[in-house]
Amino acid sequence: MSTQNDDSEEAQLKDLLAVFDATPKQTARMQMAIFNALEARNASLLREWIELVRARPLANAAMILAAAAPVIFAYAPLVGIMRQLAHWAR
């Protein structure tokens, strides 16, 4: 009995809350705003990066070298060993 009451109350509240549904106009308006903002953000990120590279080429080269440093340091000893091996082989 109580479950039936609960079910009917739940259904009644769901029906009532449907009054807050978005109209098709609102749905379209929100969609346009969301996807325009996403596109604008993607475009501005790319533009920002290009402008940064153009404005400070030296600083960017330094940043790329800094990022590559761990790789260079990791492989440098390996290259040294390979060279020594090649020398002994000769």
Add this chain to the structure above:
Amino acid sequence: MEEREEQTLVLELQNGNSGAAKPLYALNVQAVYRAVRAQCAEDVEAEDIVQETFLKAFRSISSYRPREGIRFLAWLLKIASTTTHKWIRSRRRLDVMAPECLQVLQERAPPAPARNGERDRDETRRRLTVALAELAERDRRVLCLRYGADLSAAETGRALGLSESNVRKICERGRRKVLERWAASAPEASLDFQLKSQ
């Protein structure tokens, strides 16, 4: 079927296919809007919050991890709840559920030039907002997600950081309160009250 389709769309979006965003929006916008609008006083405010919610969700889609029995909608509504809370606080907007605003809502007459259907809808919304405002903020949020967005008790709990049994208790208590307040605010009810008191 729809749930599987949705998970496929989410995966596509996570893999960089931005074309999956529009169908995901279409599948979820109504439920998100309904849950958010039930917690706001104005359409414009709800629209802003929904836009911000979807933008945040699409930008951080890589952090979404699907879970058994929990729909993507629950994740969206978790973001929506945080956004709604922050929106009202950070922008120092009027909290629609504050007593002084409620007074205004209760006294506000429906706009005259609207057509009959629209006037009824506005009046229903106004009465429902007032009835929901009787609840504590957390309880209102639970009811809006559970019945407005049609989440399960488990999904609601997951979205709001509550246990499933707690959600059930809040729902039982909350919906009774809202429905009682709703019935009491009907024009016929106030007429009955006036007749009885005479």
